[in-house]
Amino acid sequence: xxxxxxxxxxxxxxxxxxxxxxxxxxxxxxxxxxxxxxxxxxxxxxxxxxxxxxxxxxxxxxxxxxxxxxxxxxxxxxxxxxxxxxxxxxxxxxxxxxxxxxxxxxxxxxxxxxxxxxxxxxxxxxxxxxxxxxxxxxxxxxxxxxxxxxxxxxxxxxxxxxxxxxxxxxxxxxxxxxxxxxxxxxxxxxxxxxxxxxxxxxxxxxxxxxxxxxxxxxxxxxxxxxxxxxxxxxxxxxxxxxxxxxxxxxxxxxxxxxxxxxxxxxxxxxxxxxxxxxxxxxxxxxxxxxxxxxxxxxxxxxxxxxxxxxxxxxxxxxxxxxxxxxxxxxxxxxxxxxxxxxxxxxxxxxxxxxxxxxxxxxxxxxxxxxxxxxxxxxxxxxxxxxxxxxxxxxxxxxxxxxxxxxxxxxxxxxxxxxxxxxxxxxxxxxxxxxxxxxxxxxxxxxxxxxxxxxxxxxxxxxxxxxxxxxxxxxxxxxxxxxxxxxxxxxxxxxxxxxx
Amino acid sequence: xxxxxxxxxxxxxxxxxxxxxxxxxxxxxxxxxxxxxxxxxxxxxxxxxxxxxxxxxxxxxxxxxxxxxxxxxxxxxxxxxxxxxxxxxxxxxxxxxxxxxxxxxxxxxxxxxxxxxxxxxxxxxxxxxxxxxxxxxxxxxxxxxxxxxxxxxxxxxxxxxxxxxxxxxxxxxxxxxxxxxxxxxxxxxxxxxxxxxxxxxxxxxxxxxxxxxxxxxxxxxxxxxxxxxxxxxxxxxxxxxxxxxxxxxxxxxxxxxxxx
Numbered sequence: 001x002x003x004x005x006x007x008x009x010x011x012x013x014x015x016x017x018x019x020x021x022x023x024x025x026x027x028x029x030x031x032x033x034x035x036x037x038x039x040x041x042x043x044x045x046x047x048x049x050x051x052x053x054x055x056x057x058x059x060x061x062x063x064x065x066x067x068x069x070x071x072x073x074x075x076x077x078x079x080x081x082x083x084x085x086x087x088x089x090x091x092x093x094x095x096x097x098x099x100x101x102x103x104x105x106x107x108x109x110x111x112x113x114x115x116x117x118x119x120x121x122x123x124x125x126x127x128x129x130x131x132x133x134x135x136x137x138x139x140x141x142x143x144x145x146x147x148x149x150x151x152x153x154x155x156x157x158x159x160x161x162x163x164x165x166x167x168x169x170x171x172x173x174x175x176x177x178x179x180x181x182x183x184x185x186x187x188x189x190x191x192x193x194x195x196x197x198x199x200x201x202x203x204x205x206x207x208x209x210x211x212x213x214x215x216x217x218x219x220x221x222x223x224x225x226x227x228x229x230x231x232x233x234x235x236x237x238x239x240x241x242x243x244x245x246x247x248x249x250x251x252x253x254x255x256x257x258x259x260x261x262x263x264x265x266x267x268x269x270x271x272x273x274x275x276x277x278x279x280x281x282x283x284x285x286x287x288x289x290x291x292x293x294x295x296x297x298x299x300x301x302x303x304x305x306x307x308x309x310x311x312x313x314x315x316x317x318x319x320x321x322x323x324x325x326x327x328x329x330x331x332x333x334x335x336x337x338x339x340x341x342x343x344x345x346x347x348x349x350x351x352x353x354x355x356x357x358x359x360x361x362x363x364x365x366x367x368x369x370x371x372x373x374x375x376x377x378x379x380x381x382x383x384x385x386x387x388x389x390x391x392x393x394x395x396x397x398x399x400x401x402x403x404x405x406x407x408x409x410x411x412x413x414x415x416x417x418x419x420x421x422x423x424x425x426x427x428x429x430x431x432x433x434x435x436x437x438x439x440x441x442x443x444x445x446x447x448x449x450x451x452x453x454x455x456x457x458x459x460x461x462x463x464x465x466x467x468x469x470x471x472x473x474x475x476x477x478x479x480x481x482x483x484x485x486x487x488x489x490x491x492x493x494x495x496x497x498x499x
Numbered sequence: 500x501x502x503x504x505x506x507x508x509x510x511x512x513x514x515x516x517x518x519x520x521x522x523x524x525x526x527x528x529x530x531x532x533x534x535x536x537x538x539x540x541x542x543x544x545x546x547x548x549x550x551x552x553x554x555x556x557x558x559x560x561x562x563x564x565x566x567x568x569x570x571x572x573x574x575x576x577x578x579x580x581x582x583x584x585x586x587x588x589x590x591x592x593x594x595x596x597x598x599x600x601x602x603x604x605x606x607x608x609x610x611x612x613x614x615x616x617x618x619x620x621x622x623x624x625x626x627x628x629x630x631x632x633x634x635x636x637x638x639x640x641x642x643x644x645x646x647x648x649x650x651x652x653x654x655x656x657x658x659x660x661x662x663x664x665x666x667x668x669x670x671x672x673x674x675x676x677x678x679x680x681x682x683x684x685x686x687x688x689x690x691x692x693x694x695x696x697x698x699x700x701x702x703x704x705x706x707x708x709x710x711x712x713x714x715x716x717x718x719x720x721x722x723x724x725x726x727x728x729x730x731x732x733x734x735x736x737x738x739x740x741x742x743x744x745x746x747x748x749x750x751x752x753x754x755x756x757x758x759x
Contacts, residue, residue: 064708088716093709099659100702103652103710105630112721117711125721147658161710282665327669354677363673369695370663371670373687387675417694435675 011040011201012090012168014061018075020226021056021065029074030056032226038218040168043195043202045212045234048222049248050420050450054205057222058171060084061203062093079169089118091169092162096177096448098154101161107133107149108142110157114165125164132164135194150313152183156190163194170195172204176211177448180313180476184211191215207450208251209238221245249422249450257455259462259483266468269303270340272439273324273349279332280316280323290331293319294491297333301439303340306461306471308481311491317474318366318443320491324472325363325441326350341438358388362432366443368424372416377408377427380416384435402430406460422453429457439470446477458483510555512733513626518635519730520623523737528616530741534755537604539748540611546740547619554622564625568617576610615744629654634724644718652707656699660692667691 015037022029031053038044046054059065060077063084077083079090092114095101104110111129120128133140136156149157155175162170172191176184192215195202206212219237223229230241238245238252246255279295293316301307301324309317322328323335326349336347341360345352349361365371374380381402385395403409406426411419416427425445432440442461446454461484465471475481481488512520531543551561562569579602581593586601633651636642667688671677677684707713748754 059705062709064705088714089711095702095706095709097702100699101706102655103648103703103707105628105655109630109721113707113712114710116719116721117714117716119716119719122719122721122723125719129721147655158706165711322669325673327672354672355675357673358675363669365666365670365673367666369698370666371674373671373674373676373691384675417698431674 009166009168009198009200011042011199012079013040013081014038014169014201014203015078015081016057016075017078019060019077020074021053021060021071022074023056023071024069026071029053029072029226031060031222032074034075034222034227036220036228036231038201038203040201041199042218043216044204044218044220045209045216046203046205046220046222047207047209047237047245047250048229049224049250050207050422052222052224054222055173058093058173058203058205061169062091062171063088064093089114089165090167091171092165092167093171093173094155094158094162094175096174098151098158098178101158102146102149102154103161105146106142107138107140107144107146107157110146111160111164114161118165128164128166129160132160135163135197136160136190150183151179152186155179155183155187159187159190159194163198166198167200169201169203172202172206174206174448175204176206176208181478182313188212188215207249209234209245210251210253213238213253246451249452251451256479257451257458259455259458262462263466265466266304268305269468271300271302271338272341272470273299273301273335273337275299275324275330275333275335277333278323278330278335280319280328281331282319282328292316292331295332299324299489301470301472303438303470304465304468305487306465306473306485307487307489308485309472309474309489309491310476310481312493315491315493317491321363321441321443321472321474323350325361325439326352326357327363355387358384358435358437360437361439361441362435362437363441364428364432364443364445366447368428369417371428371431375415376413377416377419378403378412380427380431381434384431388435398434402434406430407456422449425449425453425457429460433464437469439472440464441472441474443474444476445473446475446480454480508555508557508560508626510626511553511729512550512623513555515729515733516635516639516724516726517627517632518639518724519726519733520627521632521635523733524620524623526734526737526741527619530745531612531616532757533745534748534757535605535608535612536748536753536755537608537611538751538753539744540608540615542747543740543744544611544615544618546743547615547622550619550736550740551622554626556622556625560625561622565618565621568614568621572610572613572617575613576606578606579609580606631722631724634720634722638720638724639726645713648707648712652703653700656696656703659699660696663695664688664692667695 016034019034020029020032048054061079061084065071079087084091102110103113108129111132112125115125115128136159138153138156138160146157176187179187188211204212213234216234219232219234220228221230221237221241230237242252242255246252275297278297279292281290281292283290297320309320311317319328323330329350335349337349345356372380373383378399381399382395385398403412408427408430411423419427445457458480461471473480473484527543531540580598581596583602583605585597585599587599589597589599590603591598629651633647637644637647671688
């Protein structure tokens with residue numbers, strides 16, 4: 001069937017006049033006194049420290065901030081001179097979490113979902129779906145299960161769903177923060193191409209400037225105190241405000257995070273953990289056979305060593321870390337804790353009690369929310385030391401020390417789930433440090449983190465290594481590897497190993 | 500990723516509109532709930548068994564999906580045999596329970612009934628794609644689209660919950676609280692999953708809203724859901740099974756209307 005519609009959509013014009021939004025139950029507004037105009041077809045990178053209200057502005061433009069119960073609106077926000085809620089579908093929004101945006105089980109149906117909601121006639125929906133999938137480069141059958149896509153593919157699917165609605169305004173809220181480097185490039189290039197093709201206006205929020213610098217033609221910096229801090233061409237804004245933005249946690253190419261000089265390091269100590277011909281993997285739900293993720297692995301880890309595990313998506317990095325950390329049983333081969341680590345326990349960490357792991361090996365999961373167990377930050381930190389059976393005085397002293405060291409003191413009574421991304425990451429590391437394990441495993445600790453959290457985290461991990469702890473980091477972050485690792489263990493994709 | 504999203508194999512029954520399958524399952528269930536006797540359940544079970552040949556399920560898929568039924572049905576029957584209302588000669592007395600001719604017959608009737616109601620329901624839905632069912636519920640039965648699509652989107656998240664559950668278990672072990680009694684551990688982990696589910700749900704709701712879900716525009720449907728001859732045929736077959744089982748029981752004199 002021929003395309004019965006034009007690919008080119010007139011770009012939307014955005015205007016804000018003294019606009020602001022305060023979430024219900026909060027004292028301070030998320031956005032205040034914002035006045036700006038974005039002309040049709042402009043491509044804007046929206047920057048600002050965390051808490052400056054970038055996501056709130058995008059949600060306001062997408063018309064998903066909700067009604068009076070959700071918060072209070074001030075001033076005026078318009079798309080093509082109309083209120084966003086009156087022109088649903090004129091703006092399309094792609095969010096950060098790839099898993100949170102897939103609505104339907106089949107790729108084609110998921111792309112069609114937005115068109116259905118907007119009341120597009122059926123005979124026009126399917127040509128639009130095919131065009132949108134083609135535009136984002138997803139050459140898959142319409143029946144392909146949406147659950148079997150990679151993170152980058154899911155973000156392209158979300159973008160296709162937005163494009164099929166033919167919006168005049170495309171809003172991207174940190175669309176690549178949860179992706180590995182190849183996924184980041186994949187999504188960025190697709191966005192650049194489709195925006196060129198459709199002529200839509202683009203607003204993207206992202207704290208890694210380098211990713212979008214060449215795609216956008218304008219940078220707007222929001223001021224957390226309200227209004228706009230800087231506005232102009234990427235070069236001009238980064239020249240005048242680059243250092244200030246970097247201090248606020250934005251990744252600016254010419255201002256990388258600076259780390260303090262490294263002190264003296266403890267000498268490398270005894271061997272702690274050794275594996276021979278290890279095969280790692282997991283058994284899928286309702287299946288009888290385990291799927292190996294990586295095999296023939298020979299690894300050794302000593303006291304005071306920092307090792308990075310790298311490799312492409314699906315190479316089995318996380319599975320390997322979980323196995324080494326005693327949370328997943330090896331499928332084949334041996335994993336042996338040496339006497340310096342086992343301290344009298346049997347040699348297989350997978351068969352230790354949960355409590356025995358605490359002082360030996362700690363794991364920081366990729367998603368901090370999987371780890372939270374308590375209703376306040378203080379109680380969260382006390383769980384590990386209490387499980388060890390330490391006295392009240394010792395528990396309190398350890399918790400207080402960590403609260404100060406990781407700048408969580410003012411949040412001691414907050415619910416862990418209400419913290420910002422950077423605060424959640426600091427807390428998840430602190431909960432593990434509370435029991436002082438000999439080895440610390442971290443799974444993608446810097447994913448989606450701003451430059452400030454990144455710098456703090458690397459500083460803290462360096463201190464740990466220097467004082468004799470061992471660290472194993474699963475990561476795609478080349479900067480992190482450079483700053484932290486003594487050794488890199490690169491996993492080859494399974495196809496190469498399986499032979 | 501999980502067995503929950505297994506694709507539906509093409510078959511004669513898989514092509515029928517899910518709304519018709521739902522109607523057939525309800526029809527047979529109601530007919531069998533009206534009486535508790537061996538004859539009506541046996542006839543329904545035998546006729547449903549014939550229908551299975553058009554379901555496209557292979558042996559492994561069939562046994563895997565109906566396994567809970569084969570375990571549950573005899574158990575329900577056994578309980579009735581031991582503790583059901585006694586009548587007729589006492590066959591055995593075990594001290595804590597008595598087995599009589601009456602409770603034995605009742606137990607067999609219950610077992611057959613659970614099977615005859617459960618089998619068609621499980622098999623009809625094993626051949627149904629949830630998206631197609633939602634299309635049918637909204638377009639054929641005209642249920643509100645918000646309700647139907649909300650449920651459908653929620654169903655897709657079940658696959659994510661399986662992965663969340665695994666990660667929660669590992670995280671608890673890493674936090675030193677994995678040694679607790681299995682019941683305590685399960686309860687606390689289930690609460691953790693609930694918290695994650697609510698958070699995932701609210702994120703998904705925002706994503707759906709951002710795609711115009713819940714707007715004032717009149718919604719269209721990309722996939723037509725229609726009823727025609729195949730649906731009528733399946734409904735007639737379902738009605739036939741229901742009538743045949745009741746007729747056979749009445750003729751055999753075993754029909755005992757539960758409301759009588």
